[in-house]
Amino acid sequence: MTSRDGFSWTPQEGLKPGVPSLGVIQPPTNITSTAKYDLIVVGAGYCGLTATRDATLAGLNVLLLEARDRIGGRSWSSNIGGYPFEMGGTWVHWHQPHVWREISRYGLSTALESSFDFSRGVNHFRLNSATSSTTRSHDDEDKLLASGLEKFVNVDGAHGRNIMPQPHDIFHNEQSRVFDSMSAQDRLDQIANDLTPDERTTVEAFVLLCSGGTLSNMSFLEFLHWWALCGFTYQGCLDMLITYKFRQGQSSFARHFFQEASKTGRLSYSFSTPLASIENSSTGVSVTTRAGATFTASRIICTVPLNVLGTIRFDPPLAKGKQEAIGIGHVNQCVKVHAEIKNKDMRSWSGITHPHNKLVYAIGDGTTPSGNTHIVCFGAAQNHIQAEEDIEQTINAVEALAPEMRDIQRLVFHNWAKDEFAKGAWFFSPPRLLADHLDDMRARHGNVLFANSDWAVGWRSFIDGAIEEGTRAAAEVVSELLNEPGVARPNL
Amino acid sequence: MTSRDGFSWTPQEGLKPGVPSLGVIQPPTNITSTAKYDLIVVGAGYCGLTATRDATLAGLNVLLLEARDRIGGRSWSSNIGGYPFEMGGTWVHWHQPHVWREISRYGLSTALESSFDFSRGVNHFRLNSATSSTTRSHDDEDKLLASGLEKFVNVDGAHGRNIMPQPHDIFHNEQSRVFDSMSAQDRLDQIANDLTPDERTTVEAFVLLCSGGTLSNMSFLEFLHWWALCGFTYQGCLDMLITYKFRQGQSSFARHFFQEASKTGRLSYSFSTPLASIENSSTGVSVTTRAGATFTASRIICTVPLNVLGTIRFDPPLAKGKQEAIGIGHVNQCVKVHAEIKNKDMRSWSGITHPHNKLVYAIGDGTTPSGNTHIVCFGAAQNHIQAEEDIEQTINAVEALAPEMRDIQRLVFHNWAKDEFAKGAWFFSPPRLLADHLDDMRARHGNVLFANSDWAVGWRSFIDGAIEEGTRAAAEVVSELLNEPGVARPNL
Secondary structure, three states, X not given: OEEEEEEEEEOOOEEEEXXXXXXXXXOOEOOOOOOOEEEEEEOOEHHHHHHHHHHHHOOOOEEEEOOOOEOEOOOOEEEEOOEEEEOOOOOEOOOOHHHHHHHHHOOOOOOEEEOOOOOOOOOOEEEEOOOOEEEEOHHHHHHHHHHHHHHHHOOOOOOOOOOOOOOOOOOOOHHHHHHHOXXXXXXXXXXXXXXXXXXXXXXXXXXXXXXXXXXXXXXXHHHHHHHHHOOOOHHHHHHHHHOEEEOOOHHHHHHHHHHHHHHOOOEXXXXXXXXXXXXXXXXXXXXXXXXOOEEEEEEEEEOOOHHHHOOOEEEOOOOHHHHHHHHHOOOOOOEEEEEEEOOHHHHHOEEEEOOOOOOOEEEEEEEOOOOXXXXXXXXXXOOOOOOOOOHHHHHHHHHOOOOOOOOEEEEEEOOHHHOOOOOOOOOOOOOOHHHHHHHHXXXXXXXXXXXXXXXXXXXXXXXXXXXXXXXXXXHHHHHHHHOOOOOOOOOO | XXXXXXXXXXXXXXEEEEEEOOOEOOOOEOOOOOOOXXXXXXXXXXXXXXXXXXXXXXXXXXXXXXXOOEOOOOOOEEEEOOEEEEOOOOOEOXXXXXXXXXXXXXXXXXXXXXXXXXXXXXXXXXXXXXXXXXXXXXXXXXXXXXXXXHHHHOOOOOOOOOOOOOOOOOOOOHHHHXXXXXXXXXXHHHOOOXXXXXXXXXXXXXXXXXXXXXXXXXXXXXXXXXXXXXXXXXXXXXXXXXOEEEOOOHHHHHHHHHHHHHXXXXXXXXXXXXXXXXXXXXXXXXXXXXXXXXXXXEEEEEOOOHXXXXXXXXXXXXXXXXXXXXXXXXXXOOEEEEEEEOOHHHHHOEEEEOOOOOOOEEEEEEEOOOOOEEEEEEEOOOOOOOOOOOHHHHXXXXXXXXXXXXXXXXEEEOOHHHOOOOOOOOOOOOOOHHHHHHHHHHOOEOOEEEOOHHHOOOOOOOHHHHHHHHHHHHHHHHHHHOOOXXXXXXXX
């Protein structure tokens, strides 16, 4: 099936909207009645899928409403000739607890492969800075990035271990709060004299890769949080952030959740069904779709991302703190572009081109069925492009990454910045949003629970955080409704 | 409540069997009928508790049978004056996916504390070898252990990364099989000329701490597996194996699982109910208790440890491969002894005394309500003691750890070696058991599923592995027993 989401470009066919994906569900709805549900889940990303799966398994009758024509939210794969291009969230690791629990539970712990293959080809790292262009070995790449990042995070003489000993509790050490008031730029200014020019270039590129923002609008604390989650080492960042992906693509994984929920017989769903409003009352909740349909339930789990929550009208209005958080929003406008190139030797390539290019960081990510090398490229809000608006500019940005980056056979991407149901990529906090509003973002609103990776406490912004949040919200709803009369119970 | 399990000793009262624990459940049974259950779960350790919780939440009527008078199996805490002494499995970490998913789901991610507190007192590491006794800083302790262990695991020039890239799939690289035929002693012999005497002493002590076996009967591959799970660094081993514990003790955590299952109204249970036999038939299963009671169900999840499975009669008999694995068994005869001493400064102490002492490795683990320092001490099958049989010998072994180890106010321990329902501590594989029989141990027997941390694929031997296995088995049973009503289904 083909989703409306995403774009592909080839020299022969030019730019085309929509790409095939295993995440498109047919038929788009199975709703047969307008009876009151136990639970409405809004959004079929990993958070909503997890909540739906857990709640249906626990005996609740669930209505899942999704604005898109597919599952997966900000993590989905297109499937072109059997080859998965990851349009958003991609990499997972066994040190990410919630997603790994699901990978294990679905028997998929051997379904992963490494993005990196340094066994053949150029096997080098290219660094294009403002003033020089050099290549070096991947070992030297690792040493350069480790050295720079260790200086960047070393606010406590222990590479962050003392300031954030428990990464799921970012303010465990109260002294960490000062770092939430700082941007990455503020921290770079503090250590300006300690970094070599190459360290500076690569640290800037790496933190922009993480945030998708600008150096000035990304919270330094949130980067420390990522670093702490990764075990306080660059090797941990490599392992946990950018190495292991599903051989069959994210959408193949997301289908397990949907199918398991479906098999309970307690799942109603409707795709291409964006909401206009959510009403909370003392007896339950109702939602009204943009098309004017109304559904009622005892509870809602709303998994709409922070940057999109403002497009839904809440009655009564949301609490002031949550409204303020929505008004601030997160800063991630990551540009992710897949490029197929003919040069087979580039499979073992990686590179950084910064600060003059619109794509900053890229790696060889696979070999396509045509035998081409698949390169995945990242840009950020700093030096931002809308990839489909000027495809020549996008091609130029890919070609600027390395001299070998020629003969582009295909581009595949999803423009998350212009996606009305995402308004950005994964959450990345600006300064002070976490200290001021993390609790607000997590707070419920009567019978409406809010669950999203954007305000997870552990791997916030990751698939793991989405599952963490969906798990939490479903457990809360199930616990409440099990004690309410008249709620359906499983009868097996 | 007081469990029959465990021992305490004080100068005033001498040796007493049984210690108080939050894990003792009252009343000991709630069985009111002998109707056929959907599922019988045998064993109320974390594996059985997880399976019971998941299955009751999914609507199954479950009978939980436990031989002991308490939940928790090989992981439970005594509670003496409000202070938890961990009698078995203790430490957890956010990189252990299954246990962390549960910690997060129960809202306990801020309920942990570090065993280590180097903020005051002696703040040193003592190394008593056969020929010398020295103290050094904890930083130097870490450097010594890191250096020795890196040599120990460096079979591939990459500290094990190449030989075991995916630790939940130990034979992912087929070349790893050769290391399962080797013991720790075999590997030590290979690198005998590379280790300094202090490295050798500490490496031996550390791997005995992990295995609870002897250097000759523990699989080198299984140690590589632990190392890989810990991110291929000694720092990772410290973080993930021996740092974070529950402020309120393991039994406080285990109660969440039991209580959640209980609240569904679908949990029947009986403690102090060891089994004599398990019978499988085409229509279901039945169990007969040692007391002669019989219960029937559609499925059984048997969570009895490998070393105990041979005490239960199976009809029809178990498959040959599983019988062989049971005949081999695992090698862990860990001796874990808690000692309260008056010296407050020892809170920041750690030490290794090897190879001449019956307790090999110990750390300051807390401060008790009386203001005493709590030291936790470990011995192994090598130089083994039965701690309660000769309490003077046990006291001597504690005192031999350091000159400051005087004025012992209390000992607390569980003799796992003589426990008929454990026959050892956490699983540790002898050479070749994993290569020959891991699949056999995991295989089902008709309607009997076997689930235990002993044969988990990830954090095998850990609480995490127990939850991994309970999750897997419950999902399998629920999926099989799920009644699929004829509703509109998506076309997947």
